[in-house]
Every structure is written in structure tokens, then in C-alpha cells.
Amino acid sequence: MTTPKRPLRSAQWFGSNDKNGFMYRSWMKNQGIPDHEFQGKPVIGICNTWSELTPCNAHFRKIAEHVKRGIYEAGGFPVEFPVFSNGESNLRPTAMLTRNLASMDVEEAIRGNPVDAVVLLTGCDKTTPALLMGAASCDVPAIVVTGGPMLNGKHHGRDIGAGTIVWQMHEAYKAGAIDLNEFLSAEAGMSRSAGTCNTMGTASTMACMAEALGTSLPHNAAIPAVDSRRYVLAHLSGMRIVEMVEEDLRLSKILTKEAFENAIRVNAAIGGSTNAVIHLKAIAGRIGVDLELDDWTRVGRGTPTIVDLQPSGRFLMEEFYYSGGLPAVIRRMGEANLLPHPEALTANGKSLWANCAEAPIYGDDEVIRALDNPLRADGGICVLRGNLAPKGAVLKPSAATPALMQHRGRAVVFENLEDYKARIVDPDLDIDETCVMVLKNCGPKGYPGMAEVGNMGLPAKLLAKGITDMVRISDARMSGTAYGTVVLHVAPEASAGGPLAVVREGDMIELDCASGRLHLDIPDEELTARLADWQPPADQLLAGGYRRLYVNHVLQADEGCDFDFLVGCRGSEVPRHSH
Known part of the structure; x- marks a missing residue:
């Protein structure tokens, strides 16, 4: 081994022959480490x-x-x-x-x-x-x-994808296309290796x-x-x-x-x-790099x-x-x-x-396609803005239904995840495939943690009709294994008083991915009045422990959901301690 050309950071602990160097090396040596491991390595x-x-x-x-x-x-x-x-x-x-x-x-x-x-x-x-x-x-x-x-999942002689098959088969089970035994039969084959x-x-x-x-x-x-x-x-x-x-x-x-x-x-x-x-x-x-949500439009689209x-x-x-x-x-x-x-x-x-530059490409352009035969011509993340998402929202075009990427529909509103779970199974729920499903209070502060619940499952009565996708909007995230025409990361979130918080049942919502627009179709004065009457969820004020730290300091989705006090590079220097 050659001697390093520059001082090693670890030498601040191991590189001296004073009391501190003695103790740092000695404590490490109780693991059976020989002296030469501390000699400039x-x-x-x-x-x-x-x-x-x-x-x-x-x-x-x-x-x-x-x-x-x-x-x-x-x-x-x-x-x-x-x-x-x-x-x-x-x-x-x-x-x-x-x-x-x-x-x-x-x-x-x-x-x-x-x-x-x-x-x-x-x-x-x-x-x-x-x-x-x-x-x-x-x-x-x-x-x-x-x-x-992990290795490819296997079920009935075909490959299945971890995560994705869960969403697919659960929808089929809810629609009555398969029974419970068939649904559960894929469980062991989905995850068959580390x-x-x-x-x-x-x-x-x-x-x-x-x-x-x-x-x-x-x-x-x-x-x-x-x-x-x-x-x-x-x-x-x-x-x-x-x-x-x-x-x-x-x-x-x-x-x-x-x-x-x-x-x-x-x-x-x-x-x-x-x-x-x-x-x-x-x-x-x-x-310390200035990366903005709009960079995804500028660079990726x-x-x-x-x-x-x-x-x-x-x-x-x-x-x-x-x-x-x-x-x-x-x-x-x-x-x-x-x-x-x-x-x-x-x-x-x-x-x-x-x-x-010289990386080999195998597979006859099947898995990694030629550029003139893409899976989706424009696969860049679609950034949406409008009065429903002043700080932005996102949609994944490659997982969406092209016909739904420009859509206007009546809002069916779920105030939180519990409300969604309770009402989505109601056969009398007033919903059809043209509606827009809206889920609130599942953002960074609201859940808290912004869970992967944005790809709301469709009502069984619509699945039974053969409907496989609808426009869904929330301040939540979506699993990367999921799919659908799902608008996510709406910012500001509902629990922070964003416009999503005041969407009401029956409001009309317009989605236009081509122009990057997400619009709640009510007069500006009406939106202002609704926001003025909004009150934060009561349970948010009761948070304790780490959850309190999280709710008090988490940034919104457009800012990366980091804690405000963690942003920035603080370097590796630490004050030397003398025992």
C-alpha cells in the first residue's frame, strides 16, 4: 500500500501517539485488529x-x-x-x-x-x-x-412482477373475475429470491x-x-x-x-x-444543487x-x-x-x-426498445399546475391511459383514507367511470409521511363493467409498482391548507397533461371563501414524539419532503474530543 498523498480524516482519531490516539486504537483492538491496520490506511x-x-x-x-x-x-x-x-x-x-x-x-x-x-x-x-x-x-x-x-416471479407458468401483480389480481378479485384461492395462489411465487x-x-x-x-x-x-x-x-x-x-x-x-x-x-x-x-x-x-420541479418539464418532457x-x-x-x-x-x-x-x-x-458509449445491447430491441419504437413517445414526468395545485403535482405518463390524460369529470371526494376505505365498497356510491376520484389528507403532514395510497382501487361495480382506469387525484404518493392515470403529490397538501382541502363532492375538475394544467372549475371568489373557512385536521395538533418533529418541519412534496433544518451540506468536520 502506498502512503496517501493527503491527510486522512481517520488520522484525527488513529494517527497520533498521545492519550487520545492510544485510547481510540486500543478500543478498536479489542476486536482483534492488528496494529498495522492503523498505519495510514x-x-x-x-x-x-x-x-x-x-x-x-x-x-x-x-x-x-x-x-x-x-x-x-x-x-x-x-x-x-x-x-x-x-x-x-x-x-x-x-x-x-x-x-x-x-x-x-x-x-x-x-x-x-x-x-x-x-x-x-x-x-x-x-x-x-x-x-x-x-x-x-x-x-x-x-x-x-x-x-x-429479486428474480422474476412465477405463477401458472408465466412471469409476474413483484408488487404489480398484487394490484392486478386484487382488482380482478374485487371484480369477481377470480376467487380468493386464485388470488392467494400467486403469493408464494411473487417473491422467490432475495x-x-x-x-x-x-x-x-x-x-x-x-x-x-x-x-x-x-x-x-x-x-x-x-x-x-x-x-x-x-x-x-x-x-x-x-x-x-x-x-x-x-x-x-x-x-x-x-x-x-x-x-x-x-x-x-x-x-x-x-x-x-x-x-x-x-x-x-x-x-446544495438548485433542483426545481419545473426542471422535470424543462429537461424530461x-x-x-x-x-x-x-x-x-x-x-x-x-x-x-x-x-x-x-x-x-x-x-x-x-x-x-x-x-x-x-x-x-x-x-x-x-x-x-x-x-x-460501447455498452452492448441485447434482446432484439424488445426490452430496451429502439427510439423509433418507444413504449411511450413522451415518457417524461408530467408536472401539473393550476388552482388545484399551485405548487405543482405530478403524473407518470408511461403508466397512464392516454385517453384520460385530457379529461373533465365530476369529483367524488374522500376526506381521508378511512373515508375512502369505508365508501369505496358501498354499491350505492354515486360514481361512474367519467368521475374524478379525489383523496385528501394523505400528504407529508396529513398521513403523516405521504403514504403510497394515491392509486386508489376502483369500485367493484366499475371493475365488473370492465373499467380498469379512472383519473385519481391526491396529495399522496403511489408505489412505483403501480399504474394508472393518477395525479400525485398535489402541493400544498390538504392538511397544510392547500386548495385540495376544499374540493367538494360534485365539483368539476379538469386535467390537461399536454398543457400541464390541473384546474378546479369553481369561481376564484368561491375558492377564496372556502379556503378562508378551512381548519386544520384536529389529530395533526396532537402529534407527539418523532411524528411531531416530522409534522412541524417537513417540507412539501415540491421541495422534496426533507426537514427544513436538514437542507444543505454541513461537511464532515467535527470538533475534536479530548478524553
């Missing part, structure tokens, strides 16, 4: 979100071991530490409630400990943005290693965003969780992070405005989740969706990887001049384009 933290309560990340102990091999091989000293693991599958009321909490855990663990760089082990939806947010606030060298998607959802849900989307941003090695996003190449990538990432310390390749050199614009365009090409809008904004806010994956298309993440993965998509985009900033720097020290 870069100390690499492995930030691990392993948890048996987070099934997507339950295999991370093995991944961490492969990362350690790479770190040792490159001359570094690995130290693994746990952080809050907020898995979407089990955590109630929603993992989004604790994304910021997890990011605080990560930030303080990095800043307060003797590490020169970190490997971020991410997987389930919120762990990727949480770890990137925390690391960005410290601005240390960091590299992302995701856990990878890993995240195998559709282009939020986990796969954020893995792609991490790669498009340049924070991981090429191919990190799509290698299946149980494929041996996932462990090879973990090993190589461990080797590379040691080099990044030597190069002082900190996150601020990678997470530039150009990198975020590349990610926005890539998200459109892959048919990525609307959740990426919130998470990218939050990550950008931590590193007009970009074709060329990845034919569920829930927008047909295939799953296994086929995506075997067809070339994200480098193949980026190559296809670059050759068509659809990559805004091909020279953006990535974690391996090369530009995004250098990594992807």
Missing part, C-alpha cells in the same frame, strides 16, 4: 441497511463481506456499521415517514466516526435516497452498492437514479440480487472506494446540476417511478420511454439486465443526443458517456 465505512424486517435488504451481510474483500485488496481498512433500515414492505404507516430519520442516522454516523469514505449498501425504496442524503450532507467520498432486484421488487418500481428506479447520477459503478442498478455478478460488483466497489479517497472524489464533485439533469432524462427513458421526483429533490438539497418493463410495459428486471441494463439505455440515449451532459463525472473517475 484509509478507513472505509460500510453503511449497512441490513435487516430481517426489510426483506429486500436481508442478504446484505453477504454483500458487505464482498465489499470488505475489495477494500482489503486495495489497501483499505473496512469498518461495517448499521443504520436505520426503513423497508417499505413492513414498516407502518409508511417508510417515507422515516426516510429523513434514516438520513440523520447516516449523516451523524459518518461525521462522528473515524471514516475517510463510505460504501452505501442500499436496496428497498427509501434506503437509497436516505443514505445518499446523509452522505451528501457530509460530502465525503461515497459509492452506492444496491442489493439488486432482492428488491423486480419491476421498475421505486427501488429499481432509485437504483437506476444512483447509477445515472454517477454514484455507483456501471451495471449496479440491474444485476439480480442472487447473480454472482452482484458480488463481483460489490468487490470492485470496495476496491474503487479506496482509490476515491486518494483522488478526493467527494460527492459534491459527482452530484452536480448536470448529473441531476441526466438522471431526470434517464428516469423518463426507463419509465421510472414518480417517487424519484421527491427523492432527487431531497438529495439535491443536501448537496419529450423523452421517449424505451424500457419495456412492468408496470408500464411487459418485462421485468432480469430481462432488463440481460438486455444490457442501464448502460445500454444510456448508450441509446447518447447516440440520439438525448443525454444532456454526457461528460458528467462518475464514481469510477470516468464520464457517464465513457462508461456507456
